[in-house]
Amino acid sequence: xxxxxxxxLMAITASRLLHDHKVVFAGVGMPLLASGLARHRHAPHLTIxxxxxxxxxxxxxxxxxxxxxxxxxxxxxxxxxDITDIFLYAxxxxxxxxxxxxxxxxxxxxxxxxxxxxxEQPKVRLPGxxxxxxxxxxxxxxxxxxxxxPRRFVERVDFITSPGYLSGGDSRARAGLLTGRLGAVVTDxxxxxxxxxxxxxxxxxLQPGVSxxxxxxxxxxxxxxxxxxxxxxxxxxxxIAIYRELRDGPARVPVEAx
Amino acid sequence: xxxxxxxxARAEREAAGRLAVxxxxxxxxxxxxxxxxxxxxxxxxLYSRTPMALVFALLKQRRRHLTVSRPLACYEIxxxxxxxxxxxIVSSWVxxxxxxxxxxxxxxxxxxxxxxxxxxSHLAVGLRYKAGAMGVPFLPTLTMLGSDLATRLDLxxxxxxxxxxxxxxxxxxxxxxxxxxAHRADMFGNVQVDGYRHMxxxxxxxARTVIVSAEQIVSPRQIxxxxxxxxxxxxxxxxxxxxxxxxxxxxxxxxYGPDLRHFDAYAAAAKQDGPAAALRYxxxxxxxxxxxxxxxxxxxxxxxxxxxxxxxxxx
Numbered sequence: 318x319x320x321x322x323x324x325x326l327m328a329i330t331a332s333r334l335l336h337d338h339k340v341v342f343a344g345v346g347m348p349l350l351a352s353g354l355a356r357h358r359h360a361p362h363l364t365i366x367x368x369x370x371x372x373x374x375x376x377x378x379x380x381x382x383x384x385x386x387x388x389x390x391x392x393x394x395x396x397x398x399d400i401t402d403i404f405l406y407a408x409x410x411x412x413x414x415x416x417x418x419x420x421x422x423x424x425x426x427x428x429x430x431x432x433x434x435x436x437e438q439p440k441v442r443l444p445g446x447x448x449x450x451x452x453x454x455x456x457x458x459x460x461x462x463x464x465x466x467p468r469r470f471v472e473r474v475d476f477i478t479s480p481g482y483l484s485g486g487d488s489r490a491r492a493g494l495l496t497g498r499l500g501a502v503v504t505d506x507x508x509x510x511x512x513x514x515x516x517x518x519x520x521x522x523l524q525p526g527v528s529x530x531x532x533x534x535x536x537x538x539x540x541x542x543x544x545x546x547x548x549x550x551x552x553x554x555x556x557i558a559i560y561r562e563l564r565d566g567p568a569r570v571p572v573e574a575x
Numbered sequence: 576x577x578x579x580x581x582x583x584a585r586a587e588r589e590a591a592g593r594l595a596v597x598x599x600x601x602x603x604x605x606x607x608x609x610x611x612x613x614x615x616x617x618x619x620x621l622y623s624r625t626p627m628a629l630v631f632a633l634l635k636q637r638r639r640h641l642t643v644s645r646p647l648a649c650y651e652i653x654x655x656x657x658x659x660x661x662x663x664i665v666s667s668w669v670x671x672x673x674x675x676x677x678x679x680x681x682x683x684x685x686x687x688x689x690x691x692x693x694x695x696s697h698l699a700v701g702l703r704y705k706a707g708a709m710g711v712p713f714l715p716t717l718t719m720l721g722s723d724l725a726t727r728l729d730l731x732x733x734x735x736x737x738x739x740x741x742x743x744x745x746x747x748x749x750x751x752x753x754x755x756x757a758h759r760a761d762m763f764g765n766v767q768v769d770g771y772r773h774m775x776x777x778x779x780x781x782a783r784t785v786i787v788s789a790e791q792i793v794s795p796r797q798i799x800x801x802x803x804x805x806x807x808x809x810x811x812x813x814x815x816x817x818x819x820x821x822x823x824x825x826x827x828x829x830x831y832g833p834d835l836r837h838f839d840a841y842a843a844a845a846k847q848d849g850p851a852a853a854l855r856y857x858x859x860x861x862x863x864x865x866x867x868x869x870x871x872x873x874x875x876x877x878x879x880x881x882x883x884x885x886x887x888x889x890x
Contacts, residue, residue: 346673368697369620370771377887383673386620386647386771388828388887399772400620400646401701408698408717431694436727442685442692443677446724447647447668450696454718480721492721493732493741 323505348416379566415456426481465504482516584749657853706747707781753782764812770828832883
C-alpha cells in the first residue's frame with residue numbers, strides 16, 4: 318500500500334464507517350468518493366444525497382461532479398428537489414451521516430472554514446460555510462475528514478463556522494443544538510472520536526505504521542487516548558481498485574515500462 | 576444585516592397589479608429595472624443555471640452600491656467587485672469551484688474590508704428567501720445556533736410558544752430584483768425549468784421585481800402541455816428575455832454543460848493579475864453583450880457542451 322495517497326487512505330477509512338441501508342449527505346470530492354466506494358463495496362443500499370437537491374445519485378466512474386449543483390451530480394438520481402428542501406430533510410432527521418472537511422478543527426470538533434486570522438480583517442478569507450454549518454447542526458452523525466496537520470488541528474479555531482461540541486460537556490445542547498452528534502474524525506494518521514463526558518477529541522485507532530507520538534506531533538492540542546487503542550486495517554486491493562475506478566474511470570490496461 | 580421589510584414588499588406586490596401582457600424585452604431593457612443601491616438576487620447556484628446573459632447586461636450598466644445575494648456564488652461575484660458595483664455580498668459560499676482553489680479577487684476585496692460579506696449557512700440563505708416568499712418576517716430553524724456565523728450577524732432566537740425550545744429566527748429577505756434563467760417561458764412570464772430548481776422559486780417569489788431569461792420563448796399552449804414543469808406563474812414575473820445559451824459559460828441542466836476550460840483561463844488570469852484580470856474580463860466579454868460572447872465562443876464549443884449534457888440525461 319506504499320503508493321496509497323493520504324486522500325485515498327482517508328476516503329477508504331471513512332467509507333468503512335458507512336453502513337448499508339443508511340442515508341449519507343455527501344459533498345463533492347473525497348466525501349462523494351468515500352460514499353461511492355461504500356456503495357460499490359459493502360453498502361449497496363446506501364443512499365447518497367447531495368445538497369444541490371439530489372437524492373439517490375449514482376456515480377458515473379471518472380465523471381464525478383465537482384459541484385453538488387451540476388448535472389453530473391444528478392446522474393441516475395431517484396429524485397431532484399431544491400436546495401432548501403434537502404436541508405429540511407436533514408432537519409427532519411432523515412440523514413444518518415453528514416461529511417465535513419475542515420480548514421481548522423479544535424479539540425471539541427468545532428470547524429472553521431470562514432477566516433484565518435481576525436474576523437473583520439482576516440489574513441485569509443475562505444469561501445465560507447456553504448452547507449457545512451447545516452450539516453453539523455442537522456445530520457444525525459457527522460464525520461469529519463481532513464489531513465492531520467498542526468495548522469488544521471488547533472487549540473482554538475479562529476472562527477466557529479460549524480459548531481461541534483462548542484466548549485465541551487453539554488454546551489452544544491445548551492446552545493440549542495438538540496440533535497446530531499460528531500461520530501468520528503478521519504485523518505491520514507488516525508481515526509478519532511469524542512469522549513462522551515468531556516466531548517474532547519480522543520485517539521481511537523492508528524493508520525497502519527503510524528505511532529501515537531506521530532499523531533501527537535501533528536496535533537495542536539492535548540489528545541485523549543482510548544483505552545482500547547487499535548490499528549486500522551490497511552486498504553485492501555479491492556478498496557483501492559474501486560476507489561480509483563470511481564475517480565479515474567474504468568481501469569485501462571497498464572502500459573509496461575520499456 | 577439589512578432590515579426585514581416583508582410587509583412593504585407585500586404592499587408593493589399588491590399595488591403592482593397583475594396585468595397578463597406581453598412582457599418580452601431585451602436584456603438591456605429589462606436590466607434597467609435595477610437601480611443603484613438595489614439588492615439583486617442571482618438565481619441558479621454556483622455554475623449551474625446562472626442567468627449569465629442578464630448578469631452581463633447588469634455588469635455593463637456599472638451600477639453602484641449593489642448588494643448581491645446567491646445560494647453559492649461563483650466568479651460572477653468577482654466581476655461585480657472589479658467594476659466597483661458591490662457594497663455587500665449575502666451568501667454561504669463564494670468561490671469558483673473545488674478545482675480552482677481560493678478565489679483571488681474575492682479575497683482581495685474582502686480581506687481589505689472593501690466589501691461586506693454577510694456569511695449565512697446555506698439553509699439560512701434558503702430560509703431567508705422562503706420567509707420572504709411566504710410573506711412572513713422570519714422562519715424558525717435548528718441550524719446556525721452556537722456558531723460565530725450567528726454571533727457576527729446578530730442572529731436572533733425565538734422561544735417556541737408550545738415547547739419552550741429555543742430556535743434560530745432567520746429573517747426574511749425580499750430582494751429588490753431577482754435575476755432567473757430558465758429553460759422555457761411564454762410571453763406572459765409563465766416559467767418552466769427542467770432539473771434542479773436551486774433556490775429560484777423562493778427567491779423569485781420573495782423579490783419585488785423578477786426578470787427571467789429563457790433558453791426558449793414558447794407558446795402558452797406549450798406551457799399548458801406540461802404544467803408540472805412550471806415553477807413560476809406569470810403574475811410573479813415582470814420581464815421576459817429570450818436568451819438561448821443564456822447561462823453560458825455556466826451550465827443549463829439537460830441543455831449544455833459548463834465550459835470548464837473557460838473557468839481555467841479566468842482563474843489563471845485572476846490569480847496572476849487580481850482585480851485587473853476580472854475587470855479586463857468584463858470589458859472583453861460582458862460589455863460587448865452576451866450574444867457577441869457566444870459568437871466568440873463559437874458554434875463548435877457550444878455544440879460540444881450540448882453533447883456533454885445529452886450524455887448525462889436519463890434515457
